[in-house]
Amino acid sequence: MNTNDIELLRQLALQRRDSPPKEGTVVVGSYVPREIVEGLGIQCIRLLAKGTQSEESYGTRKLGHEVCSWCKAMLSAPHFGAGSFLIGATTCDQFRRFIEAKGRHDKTNPITINIPSTRNPNSQTRYVSEIRWLADELARMFGKKIDNERIREICIKRNNIRKKLKEIHKNVSSQAFLLLNQLEYIMDADEMTDLLDNLEILAYTPKKIRLMHCGSPMTIEENDFLQMIENFGAEIIYDASSTGDRNCEITIDTEGDIIENITREYFDATPAIWMRPNNGFYEKIKQKITENNVHGIIWRSMRFCDVWNLEAQRAKTFLGLPLLQLDMNYSDIGSGRIATRVEAFVETFK
Amino acid sequence: MMWNDPKAGIITFDQWNEQFKQIPQTIKDSYRVLLGTTQEYSYLNEPRCFADLDGDERLKTLKYDNSLASIRLWSFLLSENTRLWKARKAGKKIVGTMKDLGTMPVLAYAHPEIVAFYPDGAWWIPCIMQMSEGLLRVADSLGFGEEVCPSRAALSAFLTGNHFPRPDLLIGGVGSCCDDFSALMQRVEDTGIPTVWWELPYRRNPSSWEESVTLPNGYKVSKNLIDYMEQEFENARYGIKDKLGLTITDDMVSESIKKANKLRVVVQKIRDLAFGTNPTPFPSLELQVCEMIVIHFCSDLYESLSVLEHVLETIEFRVRNGIGVLPDDNCRVVWVNPVADLRIMNVFEDLGGTLAGTEYLFRHALLQIPEDEPPMRALAKTALCDPMIGPASQRADVVIEDAKKYKAEGVIISGIPGASHCATEGAIIKDKVQKELGLPVLEITVPPVSDSNFGQMATRFEAFFEVIRRRR
Numbered sequence: 001m002n003t004n005d006i007e008l009l010r011q012l013a014l015q016r017r018d019s020p021p022k023e024g025t026v027v028v029g030s031y032v033p034r035e036i037v038e039g040l041g042i043q044c045i046r047l048l049a050k051g052t053q054s055e056e057s058y059g060t061r062k063l064g065h066e067v068c069s070w071c072k073a074m075l076s077a078p079h080f081g082a083g084s085f086l087i088g089a090t091t092c093d094q095f096r097r098f099i100e101a102k103g104r105h106d107k108t109n110p111i112t113i114n115i116p117s118t119r120n121p122n123s124q125t126r127y128v129s130e131i132r133w134l135a136d137e138l139a140r141m142f143g144k145k146i147d148n149e150r151i152r153e154i155c156i157k158r159n160n161i162r163k164k165l166k167e168i169h170k171n172v173s174s175q176a177f178l179l180l181n182q183l184e185y186i187m188d189a190d191e192m193t194d195l196l197d198n199l200e201i202l203a204y205t206p207k208k209i210r211l212m213h214c215g216s217p218m219t220i221e222e223n224d225f226l227q228m229i230e231n232f233g234a235e236i237i238y239d240a241s242s243t244g245d246r247n248c249e250i251t252i253d254t255e256g257d258i259i260e261n262i263t264r265e266y267f268d269a270t271p272a273i274w275m276r277p278n279n280g281f282y283e284k285i286k287q288k289i290t291e292n293n294v295h296g297i298i299w300r301s302m303r304f305c306d307v308w309n310l311e312a313q314r315a316k317t318f319l320g321l322p323l324l325q326l327d328m329n330y331s332d333i334g335s336g337r338i339a340t341r342v343e344a345f346v347e348t349f350k
Numbered sequence: 351m352m353w354n355d356p357k358a359g360i361i362t363f364d365q366w367n368e369q370f371k372q373i374p375q376t377i378k379d380s381y382r383v384l385l386g387t388t389q390e391y392s393y394l395n396e397p398r399c400f401a402d403l404d405g406d407e408r409l410k411t412l413k414y415d416n417s418l419a420s421i422r423l424w425s426f427l428l429s430e431n432t433r434l435w436k437a438r439k440a441g442k443k444i445v446g447t448m449k450d451l452g453t454m455p456v457l458a459y460a461h462p463e464i465v466a467f468y469p470d471g472a473w474w475i476p477c478i479m480q481m482s483e484g485l486l487r488v489a490d491s492l493g494f495g496e497e498v499c500p501s502r503a504a505l506s507a508f509l510t511g512n513h514f515p516r517p518d519l520l521i522g523g524v525g526s527c528c529d530d531f532s533a534l535m536q537r538v539e540d541t542g543i544p545t546v547w548w549e550l551p552y553r554r555n556p557s558s559w560e561e562s563v564t565l566p567n568g569y570k571v572s573k574n575l576i577d578y579m580e581q582e583f584e585n586a587r588y589g590i591k592d593k594l595g596l597t598i599t600d601d602m603v604s605e606s607i608k609k610a611n612k613l614r615v616v617v618q619k620i621r622d623l624a625f626g627t628n629p630t631p632f633p634s635l636e637l638q639v640c641e642m643i644v645i646h647f648c649s650d651l652y653e654s655l656s657v658l659e660h661v662l663e664t665i666e667f668r669v670r671n672g673i674g675v676l677p678d679d680n681c682r683v684v685w686v687n688p689v690a691d692l693r694i695m696n697v698f699e700d701l702g703g704t705l706a707g708t709e710y711l712f713r714h715a716l717l718q719i720p721e722d723e724p725p726m727r728a729l730a731k732t733a734l735c736d737p738m739i740g741p742a743s744q745r746a747d748v749v750i751e752d753a754k755k756y757k758a759e760g761v762i763i764s765g766i767p768g769a770s771h772c773a774t775e776g777a778i779i780k781d782k783v784q785k786e787l788g789l790p791v792l793e794i795t796v797p798p799v800s801d802s803n804f805g806q807m808a809t810r811f812e813a814f815f816e817v818i819r820r821r822r
Contacts, residue, residue, distance in 0.1 A: 063774055064776070094770050094773070097770070100741050101778070113552075122578060276532060277539060305529075306529035311533060312493055313493040
């Protein structure tokens, strides 16, 4: 497999995502360190919605229309149905409430852990205690023993994967990078390591117009959206969503208290837009704009995602670059409305 | 001079203005606030003054309880912004507490120089002023459109500066909080007001093996969580000292807790009598105002107690004498969520409803704050009872408890358009209520001015009440 064979990567990602999970698989959301789960010897994948209109419509029927498209589409996500177990963190109100609704839908008892939105020593202590509790709780639930050495091993593997993904990004298209990140979401560490080791990295010339993507996580289906951007002559150079570059920016210190290190890294490494105050997020974005010589920003929020949507005006003010705000649902991915707006935006840089 | 209320009843805006003329001036002058300051004044006023001078046009369409306690209650509520401006002139520090709805003001009011209020309350301005103030249009222009709940009016109120004074300090509760309101608070901080952020953590059930603590409402949480929350209150106390130069001691907090508890006892008595008596002794609209006052004392801790005691005396008198304001066969309903359009409560009663319990997002503000333990820990424990920071199924339990206690015949879940919690919790509450009590549940959505929906709303109320009556 090579990095220019987008279709093959896409098929692999779809096939993996749409396969029923193994019995006892744990599915985790953002800010739930999968290293803890995998370190306990439990199969673990990260949450990835299926970005289609039919999944979203199903979610609308079950949850109501004012829920964000990502949450709606996740309600029936194929890779975490019967036999799997959800652990989510309180990253936003919609997701916090989704966890409960999902449990009700699947007749399971998912776990919600508290990731504070404030950043101070008290909040950090809280997050550390939540993750320690989670490790204990999972160990008891699954009849496992917490083995710090095993967790350390997993951290090393995941660090290597993320390091490699970061390196690859410089030489691959934004589509390939997104698909590799999504594969990282749903593959175990050994499989992903194999995939990256055997991946042929072919020469790729990035498009001239360099854009940044900020917004909700992307589904595999939204690869079409990236393809559209590329077709118009632009490239997402930095993706600030949790399925983009932010996914690779965690490097866990493997010396010392490993659980403490994991939680501190997750807590500090990737400032998020939902944190309060969120100036850390904007500082990081500004730094990435400079580092990557970004020309413009696509600010894409899924419909009813207040977290991104309500920040768009501030982002325009703070970031000082041309910014295209898109409010999308999954029927919009390839729509003429979105294509026209993206094309017009890209043309302003030509 | 004495005043005897007329026979209990519900009257129109015009009738209230006529009746107001009969109240002796000495009584009108006796309800005073900001005592001992240069800004002391009497706030009692006829509804017409608030409607014509302040632009509170919606008042003209509402119906009111005809007691003196009621007009005092309304005057106290509607004069809040004026009182805040006067408090500023009197040299008080104005603190805007946001989102937690009930606990942080107890800390803030511990210092005599602080007047605390919830800017969140601005969500009623578009209703009260019948959209004439343009706050929602301003919010639209700021990117807070119709997908955001009416509390977006608070952002516009901050920016226009036409309603409440600019606070000296904001204390914003975030975390397990609506996404839109969290974004709103972030925008408000951009205006340069010093802001202390504190966390409203998710309240999960403790594991059987965790050291746990029982909260004032009976929930159990891990001891860790209480420790964390206590430190959050300490951070807020430090923020007040750091930003305003005002020191609040434990003794001052304990005193404040005692005062808040006294008020909470009064509100609980009001609820028990009003929801538990047939015929209903006091209308639902005024009862909603009474509950709202408890969250931040409507910007005056002393007067709020006096106002609510007055309401309680009126209700007690009516209950003693078997006097009601609604027909005794009205359908008894637990109401979930406050309404953005106050007039809906009138419509609800006109069509045959009466309140038999409520859950207006802040049940924790009605609980007694423990007085037998360190005050900051007591505040932490009470704040953790917030029905909005735990699973929706726990909020459903609060509804069920009221339904049982006050013998409700149905539940109305009144959705707030654009509110993220309303999107998913309605179905969970409905399911649990139906499963455990077998009661009919009606879900409606109430926009800030819902005149155009009244026909549809009336049909739904009527059908709902028919279902209830058939079950009798």
